[in-house]
Structure formats: C-alpha cells, structure tokens
Amino acid sequence: MTAEPLLEVRHLTKLFGSVIALDDVSAKVYRGEVTCLLGDNGAGKSTLIKILSGVFPPTDGEYLFEGKPCHFRSPREARALGIATVYQDLSLLPLMPVWRNFFLGAEPEKGTALLRRFDVATAKRIVRDELAKMGITVHDLDQPVGTMSGGERQSLAIARAVYFGAKVLILDEPTAALGVKQAGMVLRYVAQAKARNLGVIFISHNPQHAYTVGDRFVILKRGRVLGSWTKQELSLAEMIYCMSGADELETLSAELDQIARGNGPQAATRAA
Amino acid sequence: MATETIARAHDADARVVRTGVVRRLFRRVEVGAFIGAVVVWVFFALVAPANWLTITGVSRILDSASTLGIMAVAVALLMIGGEFDLSAGVLTGTCGLIAGMLATQLGLSIWPAMAVSLVFALAVGYFNGWMVVNTRLPSFIVTLATFFILRGANVGVTRLVTQRVLVSNIDQVAGFMDARNLFDLEFSLLGAQFRTSTIWWIVIAFIATWVLQRTRYGNWIFAVGGDAVAARNVGVPADRVKIALFMTTSVAAWLVGMMSIVRLRSAVASEGIGQEFVYIIAVVTGGCLLTGGYGSVIGACIGALIFGMARVGIVFAGWDTDWFYSFLGIMLLVAVLVNNYTRRRAEAVGIAAARARTEEEGQ
Amino acid sequence: MSRIGKTMSALIALAVIFSVVGCVSAPAPAEPAVQKPSAPQVVQAKLTFGMAVHANPAEDLFWGVVEKGARDAAATYGITLKSGGSGQPKEQAQLIEDYVAAKVDGIFVSLANPDALKDAVKKATDAGIPVITINSGASVYKQFGALTHVGQTERVAGQGAGEQFNQAGAKKVLCVIHEEANIGLEERCDGLKDSLKGEVVRFNVATTGVKDVKGTTAAIQDKLTADKTIDGILALNPVVGIAARDAVKAAQGSQKVATFDLSTDVLDAIAAGELMFAVDQQQYLQGYLPVVLLYLYKTNLNTVGGGLPVLTGPGIVDKSNAATVKDLAKKGTR
Numbered sequence: 001m002t003a004e005p006l007l008e009v010r011h012l013t014k015l016f017g018s019v020i021a022l023d024d025v026s027a028k029v030y031r032g033e034v035t036c037l038l039g040d041n042g043a044g045k046s047t048l049i050k051i052l053s054g055v056f057p058p059t060d061g062e063y064l065f066e067g068k069p070c071h072f073r074s075p076r077e078a079r080a081l082g083i084a085t086v087y088q089d090l091s092l093l094p095l096m097p098v099w100r101n102f103f104l105g106a107e108p109e110k111g112t113a114l115l116r117r118f119d120v121a122t123a124k125r126i127v128r129d130e131l132a133k134m135g136i137t138v139h140d141l142d143q144p145v146g147t148m149s150g151g152e153r154q155s156l157a158i159a160r161a162v163y164f165g166a167k168v169l170i171l172d173e174p175t176a177a178l179g180v181k182q183a184g185m186v187l188r189y190v191a192q193a194k195a196r197n198l199g200v201i202f203i204s205h206n207p208q209h210a211y212t213v214g215d216r217f218v219i220l221k222r223g224r225v226l227g228s229w230t231k232q233e234l235s236l237a238e239m240i241y242c243m244s245g246a247d248e249l250e251t252l253s254a255e256l257d258q259i260a261r262g263n264g265p266q267a268a269t270r271a272a
Numbered sequence: 273m274a275t276e277t278i279a280r281a282h283d284a285d286a287r288v289v290r291t292g293v294v295r296r297l298f299r300r301v302e303v304g305a306f307i308g309a310v311v312v313w314v315f316f317a318l319v320a321p322a323n324w325l326t327i328t329g330v331s332r333i334l335d336s337a338s339t340l341g342i343m344a345v346a347v348a349l350l351m352i353g354g355e356f357d358l359s360a361g362v363l364t365g366t367c368g369l370i371a372g373m374l375a376t377q378l379g380l381s382i383w384p385a386m387a388v389s390l391v392f393a394l395a396v397g398y399f400n401g402w403m404v405v406n407t408r409l410p411s412f413i414v415t416l417a418t419f420f421i422l423r424g425a426n427v428g429v430t431r432l433v434t435q436r437v438l439v440s441n442i443d444q445v446a447g448f449m450d451a452r453n454l455f456d457l458e459f460s461l462l463g464a465q466f467r468t469s470t471i472w473w474i475v476i477a478f479i480a481t482w483v484l485q486r487t488r489y490g491n492w493i494f495a496v497g498g499d500a501v502a503a504r505n506v507g508v509p510a511d512r513v514k515i516a517l518f519m520t521t522s523v524a525a526w527l528v529g530m531m532s533i534v535r536l537r538s539a540v541a542s543e544g545i546g547q548e549f550v551y552i553i554a555v556v557t558g559g560c561l562l563t564g565g566y567g568s569v570i571g572a573c574i575g576a577l578i579f580g581m582a583r584v585g586i587v588f589a590g591w592d593t594d595w596f597y598s599f600l601g602i603m604l605l606v607a608v609l610v611n612n613y614t615r616r617r618a619e620a621v622g623i624a625a626a627r628a629r630t631e632e633e634g635q
Numbered sequence: 636m637s638r639i640g641k642t643m644s645a646l647i648a649l650a651v652i653f654s655v656v657g658c659v660s661a662p663a664p665a666e667p668a669v670q671k672p673s674a675p676q677v678v679q680a681k682l683t684f685g686m687a688v689h690a691n692p693a694e695d696l697f698w699g700v701v702e703k704g705a706r707d708a709a710a711t712y713g714i715t716l717k718s719g720g721s722g723q724p725k726e727q728a729q730l731i732e733d734y735v736a737a738k739v740d741g742i743f744v745s746l747a748n749p750d751a752l753k754d755a756v757k758k759a760t761d762a763g764i765p766v767i768t769i770n771s772g773a774s775v776y777k778q779f780g781a782l783t784h785v786g787q788t789e790r791v792a793g794q795g796a797g798e799q800f801n802q803a804g805a806k807k808v809l810c811v812i813h814e815e816a817n818i819g820l821e822e823r824c825d826g827l828k829d830s831l832k833g834e835v836v837r838f839n840v841a842t843t844g845v846k847d848v849k850g851t852t853a854a855i856q857d858k859l860t861a862d863k864t865i866d867g868i869l870a871l872n873p874v875v876g877i878a879a880r881d882a883v884k885a886a887q888g889s890q891k892v893a894t895f896d897l898s899t900d901v902l903d904a905i906a907a908g909e910l911m912f913a914v915d916q917q918q919y920l921q922g923y924l925p926v927v928l929l930y931l932y933k934t935n936l937n938t939v940g941g942g943l944p945v946l947t948g949p950g951i952v953d954k955s956n957a958a959t960v961k962d963l964a965k966k967g968t969r
Contacts, residue, residue: 053505055505074507075504075505075506075507076507079506079507085505087502087505091502091503091505091506092502093494093495093498093499093502093565094498095494095498095565095566096491096494096495096498096565100491100494103491104491104492104495104503104506104508105492105495105503105506105507105508106506106507107487107488107491109487109488116487117482117486118486118487118488118491120486323736323737323738328736329736331736332729332732332733332736335729335732336729339725423815426816427815427816427839427841430816436818436821437815437816437817437818437821438748438818440748440749440750441750442750443750465758532725535725535728535751535754536724536725536728536748536750536751537750537751537753537754538724538748538751540723540724540748540751540816540818541815541816542722542723542815542816542817543723543724543725544723545816547723583729583733584733584736587685587717587719587730587733587734587737588733588736588737590683590715590717592693594693
C-alpha cells in the first residue's frame with residue numbers, strides 16, 4: 001500500500017442553507033486503487049464529488065491533494081491539478097463531433113496573437129491515438145457524439161480524462177443505465193485507468209459493479225460515512241447488507257412479515 | 273473473455289460506421305440552405321431572366337442581403353451559443369439615432385459620435401448578456417425587455433431632441449463622406465454598382481467562420497449552446513462566452529446602424545423594428561438549431577442571401593409584393609424541413625450503428 | 636393633342652371591337668377594378684412603372700387606395716405596374732434601386748424622408764428614368780430632379796384640419812398618433828399645431844394602434860376621462876376615427892371628432908353627425924395621376940403643372956357631401 005494518500009478529505013461538512021448535505025465526512029484515495037463511493041440516493045455522493053471536483057467549496061473541513069490543502073474556486077483549477085471528473089451526463093455535447101468534444105475546454109492551439117487557432121490536425125491525431133489505446137476505433141472523428149453508444153461515450157469521457165493528465169479520476173455512476181455488455185466495457189476501462197496508476201473514485205449504487213473493480217469502499221448514508229473498508233475486510237454480501245442500511249433492512253423484513261401476516265405497515269411501525 | 277467481447281463490438285463498428293462522401297456532404301449544416309438557395313435562384317432565373325441573370329441583378333441581391341447578412345452572422349453565433357437577441361434589430365436604429373443626434377445636435381464630427389454610439393452598443397450587449405447569465409432568465413425575455421426599452425426610447429428621445437421622429441441632415445456633419453466611404457461606398461465592378469457593405473459582410477462572415485471552426489472560442493460557443501452546464505464542468509468559461517456573444521451581436525447592430533445612417537443621410541426612430549425576426553429567420557433557414565449548439569455562419573449567410581433573392585426576385589418578376597411575407601413563411605418552413613431531413617440522414621449512420629449494437633446485446 | 640385624340644379613338648375602336656366580339660377578358664373602362672389588362676387599350680410601347688412608397692400598401696389603408704389608383708390607371712393605359720413600399724427607409728431606397736436595375740420606364744415615390752431617398756432617386760434620374768414624387772416631398776421634388784409632385788404635404792393637410800377645428804371653436808384638440816415613428820402622422824399633428832388657435836395634445840396609442848382597436852378606444856376614453864378640458868379629437872386614420880367616436884360615446888363626452896381619410900364607416904358617421912369631418916387627401920389621385928403623367932411624358936413628352944406641384948387636397952368631407960362620396964368609397968377609390 002502507498003504510504004501517502006493521493007487525495008484525502010477530513011471532516012468535510014457541507015450545508016445548503018439549513019440542510020446538512022455532508023456531515024463530518026473523511027475518506028482517502030490511493031494511487032493505483034479504485035475507491036468506491038457507495039450509498040443510496042440522497043446519501044451525499046454527488047455533493048461530495050462536486051466538492052472534490054471544485055464545483056463548490058465545503059462549508060467546513062479539509063481537502064488535501066498530494067498532501068497539500070486545496071481551495072478550488074472552479075472545476076478548472078481542480079482539473080489543472082489532475083482531478084478529473086466524468087459526470088453522469090459525461091459533459092459531452094451530443095451535437096458536437098468526437099474530436100471537438102475530446103478537447104473541449106483544453107483545445108490545443110498553434111500560431112500567435114490574432115492567428116492563434118485550434119490545432120485541428122493535432123487534435124484529431126491525438127483523439128484517434130488515445131481512443132485506440134483504450135481499444136476504441138472511431139472511423140469518423142466528425143461523427144457527432146450523440147450517435148455513439150452509451151458505453152463508447154463513457155469510454156470516450158474516461159479516455160479524455162486520462163489523456164489530460166488526470167491523477168485522480170472521479171467517475172459518477174459510469175455504469176448506470178448501461179446494459180451488461182456495455183457496463184463490462186466500461187469496467188474494463190476503469191481497470192485500465194487503475195493499471196496506469198491513477199487513483200480512481202468510482203461512484204455507484206450497483207454493488208456488483210463496484211465490488212468487481214473496487215479496492216476500497218466508502219459507504220455514505222444521509223450525509224455521513226457509515227464505514228470504510230478494504231476489499232479484504234468486506235465480502236460482497238456484507239457490502240450489500242451495509243449499503244442497503246442494516247437497520248432499515250431489518251425494519252423492512254419485519255414489515256414484510258407483518259404484511260404477510262395480514263397486518264398493515266402502521267402496525268409494524270408501532271411495533272418498531 | 274472480456275477481450276473477445278470488446279473485439280466483437282469493434283467488428284460491429286467496422287461493419288456499420290463507414291461514412292460515404294455523399295453522407296459526409298449531407299452532414300454539412302449548410303446543405304439545406306444551399307439547396308434552398310439554388311432552388312430560389314433557378315426559380316427566379318426562369319421567371320425573370322432578363323434582369324435576374326445580369327451582374328446588376330447580382331448586385332441588387334447582394335445589396336438587399338448584405339446588412340441582413342452581417343446581422344445574421346452575429347445572430348448565428350449567438351444562437352449556436354444557445355441564446356436569442358430580440359433587441360438586435362431595434363438597436364441598429366438606436367445606434368444610428370445616437371450617432372446622428374450627437375453629430376447634428378452637438379456639432380461633433382461623425383467619428384466621435386460613432387464612437388460613443390459603439391460604446392453604448394457594447395453596454396447594451398453587456399447588459400443583455402449579464403442579465404441572462406446572472407438571472408438565468410431566458411434570453412427571449414431579457415432581450416424582449418431591452419427591445420421595448422429601446423423601442424420606446426428611440427421615439428421618445430428623438431422627439432425630445434429633434435421635435436420629430438427623424439434625425440436628418442447627417443450628411444452636413446464633418447467627416448460624413450469619410451464615414452460613407454468606409455461603411456457604404458458604392459463602387460463599380462463588371463459594370464454594376466456594388467457596395468462596401470457587401471465586402472464588410474464577406475469579411476465578417478469569413479472571420480466568424482474561422483473563429484467558430486478553427487479557434488477554441490468556436491469550440492466553446494458550440495459547447496455553451498449545446499449544454500452550458502456540461503461546458504462549465506469541463507472548464508469552459510460559459511458566462512464570459514455568452515456575454516461576449518451578446519456584445520458581438522450589439523457591435524454588429526452598431527455597424528449596420530452606421531451603414532444605415534451614412535447611406536440614408538438620416539436616422540428614423542422606427543429603424544430596425546421587426547428586423548430581429550428577419551435575422552432569426554435567415555439564421556434558422558441557414559441550419560442553426562433554435563435550441564443552440566448546432567449551426568453554421570455560412571448557412572446563416574446563405575439564409576440572408578435567400579432572403580435578398582426573394583425580395584429582389586419578387587420585384588423583378590413584377591409580382592404583387594402583398595405576398596412577400598407568405599413567401600417568407602413558406603421558405604422558412606421548407607428550409608427547416610429540409611434541414612431536419614438532412615440532419616436525420618446524417619445521423620442515420622450513427623443510429624444504425626447504435627441499433628446494430630443493441631441487437632447484438634439482445635442476442 | 637392630336638396624338639391623344641388618336642389614342643382615344645383607338646381606345647374607343649378597341650372597346651367596340653371587344654364588345655362586338657364578346658370578349659370577356661378586356662377590362663371595360665367603366666370598371667377600373669381589374670388589376671392587369673389582358674390587352675392594352677391604348678396602343679403604345681410596353682411600359683413598366685414602379686411605385687415605391689413609405690409604407691407597405693398591402694398593410695396600409697391609405698396606401699392601399701393609392702396603389703389601387705395606380706393599378707387602375709395602369710390597367711387603363713396597358714402599363715405594367717410594380718408596386719411596393721416599406722416603413723423602413725432603407726428598404727424603400729432599395730426598392731427604388733431594384734426598379735432602376737429592372738430598367739423600369741418611370742418611378743413614382745413618396746418622399747417622407749427625402750434625405751434617405753436622395754441617392755436612390757438620383758440613380759433613377761441618372762439612368763434617364765423619369766421620377767414623380769407623390770404625397771410628401773413638395774418642397775424638394777425640383778431639387779431631386781423629379782418631373783413634378785402629385786399630392787400635398789401631410790403638414791398642409793393637418794393645417795386644413797386645424798382650420799376646421801377653429802371654425803368649430805375647439806380649444807384643446809387631441810391628436811391621436813396610432814403608429815410610432817411614422818413621419819407622415821407626426822407631420823399631420825405638426826400641421827394641426829400650426830393652424831389651431833388652441834392647444835394640441837399629442838396622444839400616442841401606437842402600442843394598440845389599428846391592430847387592437849378595442850385597446851385604442853379604451854386608451855382614448857381614459858384620456859378623455861383624465862383630461863376634461865379636451866374638446867376635440869383628430870384621428871389620423873379612419874379606423875382610429877371610429878374608435879375615437881366610440882370612446883367619446885363611452886366617456887359620455889361631447890368632444891368634436893374628426894379624422895383623416897375615408898371609409899364607409901366614417902362617411903356614415905359623418906352623415907349621422909357623430910364625426911365632424913374627414914380630411915380627404917384624394918390619395919387615389921396620388922396613385923392614378925403619376926401613372927398618367929409618366930405615360931404622357933414617355934409617349935408624348937408632356938409635363939403638367941407649369942413648375943408647380945399638382946395638389947390633390949386637402950379636401951374636406953363633411954355632412955354636406957358625405958352621402959355622395961360614400962358610393963365611391965365603397966369601391967375603394969376614395
């Protein structure tokens with residue numbers, strides 16, 4: 001195990017008005033490892049990744065990258081340091097060609113002064129090469145991204161992040177809404193990113209996908225860390241149990257029993 | 273096993289994603305407008321060949337299309353960037369009135385008057401952009417408000433200052449002829465009279481195309497129009513891009529306003545009202561999506577050209593100009609339908625690929 | 636003179652031939668509503684005239700009548716007429732240049748904004764195309780090299796209306812502007828100001844105008860309620876004239892209402908004593924006469940007026956002559 005974490009947050013808190021979105025969250029991400037961030041809807045996953053990627057600052061707590069504290073004012077600053085986020089919507093523009101999407105926000109330029117321009121030839125060559133490295137062949141780089149399959153788009157987004165010198169790759173539900181085969185494709189690229197010694201943060205609420213690629217698991221619940229484990233410390237079954245929320249599951253099974261016996265859920269609640 | 277899966281998926285790609293030359297051509301944004309322009313041109317060539325098929329005929333079309341074309345270029349960039357500007361038309365009038373009144377009433381030379389007018393235009397553009405970006409109100413609403421404010425002020429201020437709804441005698445102002453030579457000089461070419469406004473148009477269209485297609489700003493314009501949030505997420509300064517686009521539109525309005533006053537030697541308070549929709553028609557005819565993120569400057573120019581052809585063609589053909597607007601409506605509808613069709617054909621490639629994959633997954 | 640006599644006799648001969656043959660396609664001279672002649676009744680070279688005015692005649696009541704006059708004359712003389720117009724001076728100028736490019740044989744234009752049309756008109760005269768100015772432009776037509784001017788300035792018409800209000804003893808007259816930034820309308824109000832021995836209140840109802848007559852009526856009514864001292868209203872359009880009458884009724888006022896231009900409604904209202912008078916510019920003539928004058932110039936080098944403009948107004952239609960004008964207004968020629 002690497003001694004120093006690549007990215008670490010300590011006691012993060014985020015308030016939206018009077019709503020506590022995150023409460024005392026601490027976590028660590030290491031190089032060459034996939035850290036899975038798990039939790040139900042509303043657990044605070046998206047708030048956490050937005051803080052990590054610099055969309056907004058935490059209300060309180062520390063954010064360390066490579067051991068140094070960070071205070072990002074924009075996603076651009078985070079990205080400049082090597083923290084790349086692939087959002088659920090991928091930040092890809094469906095109507096724009098593949099190569100334009102790939103370099104969006106970081107276009108290679110040539111020429112000086114008034115003639116500074118987008119180096120289209122270089123851009124296209126790099127996109128072709130990078131996609132090939134990830135095992136994707138696109139015949140027509142002018143093809144609008146909207147015409148690619150979901151898995152291809154995910155892969156494109158990951159390839160983009162990797163190319164732009166990401167040290168940490170934050171993947172927001174990359175396998176949601178994908179078929180089995182497409183999800184498999186994406187998980188393979190996640191493994192490739194890890195093999196390139198990136199620290200990967202993999203957000204999911206699919207325990208199977210997470211457990212397949214994950215090395216370390218952080219489970220969030222209602223804005224708090226429920227617990228964090230390495231893969232050795234936790235079996236898939238245990239993880240599913242923790243994720244669904246142990247107590248809630250017990251309540252639920254009690255309720256189901258009640259229903260089976262012909263009583264309403266109110267009775268179950270009273271019993272609890 | 274995983275390797276095999278991926279390899280097979282790529283075979284599927286190789287099978288379907290093969291883009292022919294025709295398909296590539298059809299993917300051009302401008303193709304619908306281009307076909308439309310050819311149809312309109314051929315049509316009037318058959319109906320009124322005597323005047324239509326002459327250099328003078330060409331010069332008339334260009335005169336009619338040039339100032340509209342300049343606005344269409346700017347409005348196209350703005351629309352690709354996902355926004356509208358309903359105040360652009362009336363602002364051409366405002367800019368002309370400001371320059372005209374400052375020059376005739378305060379006795380300034382035409383140049384400082386024009387400079388002040390430009391500053392005003394930039395301020396209006398900045399205001400529009402700032403409001404849209406900061407209030408998150410639709411630009412339709414924000415610029416509609418600006419439109420009404422300017423529309424009222426055009427009449428109100430002009431009447432206050434000149435007691436009329438007209439600023440006249442601008443040609444008596446110092447520097448007028450220089451300004452006229454710069455903005456709207458007539459010159460002979462191949463035996464017909466052309467105007468510098470046409471050259472301005474061509475140069476501006478060229479620069480705008482270059483910026484849109486070949487610079488990072490162009491990439492950002494497409495991105496903020498396609499999905500401003502996604503663009504922001506990858507670090508595009510979306511707000512700045514949008515404000516810059518509004519200001520570009522205002523500068524274009526200023527330029528057209530200056531062309532108008534030097535040509536007409538006067539400025540009227542009603543100048544430009546209603547033109548904002550003509551700009552939008554030209555731009556949409558040219559293949560820009562109303563929803564943003566897609567379009568081309570060349571297409572918008574072709575849209576303006578079609579408009580110019582229609583206006584001149586109807587006169588040459590000796591038709592009842594009563595029907596001009598109906599013609600315009602039909603033209604718009606046809607252009608949009610053709611654009612839709614060509615876009616779907618272009619995307620059919622990708623859709624087929626996606627379908628092939630889905631079927632494979634289903635097996 | 637003899638030539639005109641010849642053409643007249645040729646015309647009569649043609650008419651006789653057509654009526655004998657029973658050909659239905661020829662427009663009879665008595666029915667000038669036909670827009671395009673299938674056969675010229677006057678034997679001459681093919682002529683094309685262009686009309687360019689400062690409003691779209693298709694959308695403007697006043698200019699629609701002008702255009703009708705031009706069409707009727709064109710039909711009578713076998714002339715091809717191109718007509719159009721725009722409130723945007725640039726488009727009006729471009730239209731004139733389009734006519735020059737199309738090498739028409741004569742052009743008549745309204746000079747509401749002379750500065751704006753100076754260059755375009757010069758192009759026409761440089762190209763040897765005779766130009767006649769109509770409606771506005773009496774003061775500059777000579778300087779522009781036009782053959783003559785047909786019509787009268789809006790300002791003179793406004794002054795005519797002022798005289799009538801003076802006779803009726805009005806002291807505070809509302810001048811209702813129904814279109815923003817329309818130079819002609821402003822000049823009518825300016826003319827009223829010139830001659831009225833009292834106060835003129837300019838009242839802008841452009842937001843509703845003739846597109847929302849109900850709104851215009853309400854606005855005038857509110858104005859009358861707000862200012863009880865108003866004792867006269869001058870509307871600048873027949874539709875607005877009727878709206879003003881309705882507003883007076885609704886406000887239970889006794890203001891004297893007058894309007895510019897005619898419609899059957901206006902004539903009925905004049906006959907009923909609800910409207911005091913209507914200023915009639917006989918704009919039909921502003922379309923009809925230029926065609927005839929250009930025709931005579933092209934075929935016979937005739938000029939009319941002896942260096943003075945040909946005036947078509949202001950005519951005042953009041954209770955004394957409303958009934959006789961009404962039949963003509965129905966045909967769209969008054």
